[in-house]
Amino acid sequence: MTTPAARLAARLAPLLPPRAIVTDPDVIAQSLTDWRRRYRGASSLLFAPASVAEVRAIVDAARAEGVPLVPQGGNSSMVGGATPSADGRAAILSLRRMNRLRHLDAEAGLAIVEAGMILSDLHAAALAAGRRFPLSLGAKGVATIGGLVSTNAGGTQVLRFGTMRALVAGVEAVLPDGSHYDGLSALKKDNRGYDIDQLLIGAEGTLGIVTAATLRLVPAVAARCVAWVGLASPDAALALLRRFQRATPALESFELLPAESLAAVLAHIPATRAPLAGTYPWHVLLEVTADTPADDPAGPVERVLAMALEDDLIDDATIAASEAQAEAFWRIRESISDAERATGPAAQHDISVPVEAMPRFMVEAAAACDARFPGTCASGFGHLGDGNVHFHVRAAPGTDPAHWYAEQVPVVSAFVHDLVVAAGGSISAEHGIGQMKRAELERLGPPGRLAALRAVKRAFDPHELFNPGKLVTLAPAAPIQ
Known part of the structure; x- marks a missing residue:
C-alpha cells in the first residue's frame, strides 16, 4: 500500500x-x-x-x-x-530556489524580494544600489527573507529601525486553501479590513507560505562609529544608553554582554581579542551611523563617552580606529552563541522585559537561577535598547547533555519563564515559539491571547496543513476532507 x-x-x-x-x-x-x-x-x-x-x-x-x-x-x-x-x-x-530579487527601486527605498533570498545577498544587492536593508543578525549568511518575515526577526538594529514588522511594506503568500495572496503593492493607506500582511508576519508559517516580500530600504551608511565600553553594571549601561539617545537619533545598536560571554568568545572563537586592556564585569558594544558624508558619527560618541568617563559612569572605552577593528568588535558579539555552545549544554532563553526593568532582571534572575540550580551558571546578554535578553543557564561541568536537555532544561526554562512573566515580559522576543516554547506559551499565555491565536489559525488553516505542531495547535484537529 x-x-x-x-x-x-x-x-x-x-x-x-x-x-x-x-x-x-x-x-x-x-x-x-x-x-x-x-x-x-x-x-x-x-x-x-x-x-x-x-x-x-x-x-x-x-x-x-x-x-x-x-x-x-x-x-x-x-x-x-x-x-x-x-x-x-x-x-x-x-523556498531556497525562490531566491530572486524581483525589483529594487533605490529612489522609493523599496525592494521586492523572494522568500528564499539569503539576507547577506540582499545586503549586497541593496548596497550596490546605494541603499541598505537595516536588519542584520549572526545568521545573515544562512537566514532567508521568508524565514525572517515568518518569525518577525529582530537583530542588532531594532533600536533605530524596528523589527521585521516595521521593515516589511507588503507580503505575498500562498494560503492553506491554495489561494494566492498578493500584498506587495506597499500602499501607505489601505483600510480594507484586517491587515493580512501583519497576520502573516511572525506567524511562523502556520497561516501561509510567504513567497515574497516588499521591504523598506534606507540610505547606505556614509560613516559609522563603533565603540566598546567597559563598565560595572547593567544599571550603568542603561544610564549610558539614555545619554546616547539624548545626544543623537542615529544610535543604531547598543549591545550589553557580561564578562563571561566575552571570555567564552575569546576562549573558543579563533582570532578574537579583548577590545580593552583591563577586565570589567560588563561590556557595551554600540554603533552610531551617518547617512550623509557631512554628518560626523564620531563626534557624539566621543563627547558622550568623555563625559561618562568624567562622571565615573563607565570605567574604560575605545573607539574602533578602522573598519577592520569595527568588524572585529562585532564579530565578538555575533559569535557569542557559537562560543557558548562550545562551552557545553545550556538552557537558552530569548526573552524580553521592559527596558527599564532589564538591568535589575539580568542581575536578579541570574542570582535566582544560580541559587535554585546549584552548579549552573546563568547570565544574560543582548539588545539593551529594546529590552531583549538572551538569558542562558549553563549546565554544571560534566553534565550529560542528553540528561540535561531531557530532564533539566524543562524545569530550568519553566523557572526562568516564571521570572519573565513576573517582570511583565515575554517568553519570546525575536526567535518565535516554534515547537520549543509551545507548551510554555499554553501554560503562561493570557487566555484571551491564546483564544485569539487559535481563532486566527482555525480561520486560515482549520486542518492544520501548514507547519503543524508549531506556535499553536487546534484541539481537536478537524479531519482533512
Missing part, C-alpha cells in the same frame, strides 16, 4: 520539474535537524519550488492527499520552528 507522501509525489510528478520533487534520503536528511541540533524530524519528501505557481500546485495537492507541509528557508530557527515532526507525516517545502 502506498503512503500519502508517495501518492503526493506521484500526483505532482506531471506538474513539477524533476528537481522540485526530492525523495533522496541523503538530501532530505540535511533538512531534518534544527540549527541547535535539539530537534530531529522525519520526512520522505521535500519540495523545492521555483515559482508561486509551483507552490500553489504543491499546496493544492498536499491538501487533497492530507499531507502537512513544513515550510523551510535557511533552517536557522532557534526554536525548532522549521523542523518536521518525528512521525514522518509531513513533507518539507523548501
Whole structure:
C-alpha cells in the first residue's frame, strides 16, 4: 500500500520539474535537524519550488492527499520552528530556489524580494544600489527573507529601525486553501479590513507560505562609529544608553554582554581579542551611523563617552580606529552563541522585559537561577535598547547533555519563564515559539491571547496543513476532507 507522501509525489510528478520533487534520503536528511541540533524530524519528501505557481500546485495537492507541509528557508530557527515532526507525516517545502530579487527601486527605498533570498545577498544587492536593508543578525549568511518575515526577526538594529514588522511594506503568500495572496503593492493607506500582511508576519508559517516580500530600504551608511565600553553594571549601561539617545537619533545598536560571554568568545572563537586592556564585569558594544558624508558619527560618541568617563559612569572605552577593528568588535558579539555552545549544554532563553526593568532582571534572575540550580551558571546578554535578553543557564561541568536537555532544561526554562512573566515580559522576543516554547506559551499565555491565536489559525488553516505542531495547535484537529 502506498503512503500519502508517495501518492503526493506521484500526483505532482506531471506538474513539477524533476528537481522540485526530492525523495533522496541523503538530501532530505540535511533538512531534518534544527540549527541547535535539539530537534530531529522525519520526512520522505521535500519540495523545492521555483515559482508561486509551483507552490500553489504543491499546496493544492498536499491538501487533497492530507499531507502537512513544513515550510523551510535557511533552517536557522532557534526554536525548532522549521523542523518536521518525528512521525514522518509531513513533507518539507523548501523556498531556497525562490531566491530572486524581483525589483529594487533605490529612489522609493523599496525592494521586492523572494522568500528564499539569503539576507547577506540582499545586503549586497541593496548596497550596490546605494541603499541598505537595516536588519542584520549572526545568521545573515544562512537566514532567508521568508524565514525572517515568518518569525518577525529582530537583530542588532531594532533600536533605530524596528523589527521585521516595521521593515516589511507588503507580503505575498500562498494560503492553506491554495489561494494566492498578493500584498506587495506597499500602499501607505489601505483600510480594507484586517491587515493580512501583519497576520502573516511572525506567524511562523502556520497561516501561509510567504513567497515574497516588499521591504523598506534606507540610505547606505556614509560613516559609522563603533565603540566598546567597559563598565560595572547593567544599571550603568542603561544610564549610558539614555545619554546616547539624548545626544543623537542615529544610535543604531547598543549591545550589553557580561564578562563571561566575552571570555567564552575569546576562549573558543579563533582570532578574537579583548577590545580593552583591563577586565570589567560588563561590556557595551554600540554603533552610531551617518547617512550623509557631512554628518560626523564620531563626534557624539566621543563627547558622550568623555563625559561618562568624567562622571565615573563607565570605567574604560575605545573607539574602533578602522573598519577592520569595527568588524572585529562585532564579530565578538555575533559569535557569542557559537562560543557558548562550545562551552557545553545550556538552557537558552530569548526573552524580553521592559527596558527599564532589564538591568535589575539580568542581575536578579541570574542570582535566582544560580541559587535554585546549584552548579549552573546563568547570565544574560543582548539588545539593551529594546529590552531583549538572551538569558542562558549553563549546565554544571560534566553534565550529560542528553540528561540535561531531557530532564533539566524543562524545569530550568519553566523557572526562568516564571521570572519573565513576573517582570511583565515575554517568553519570546525575536526567535518565535516554534515547537520549543509551545507548551510554555499554553501554560503562561493570557487566555484571551491564546483564544485569539487559535481563532486566527482555525480561520486560515482549520486542518492544520501548514507547519503543524508549531506556535499553536487546534484541539481537536478537524479531519482533512
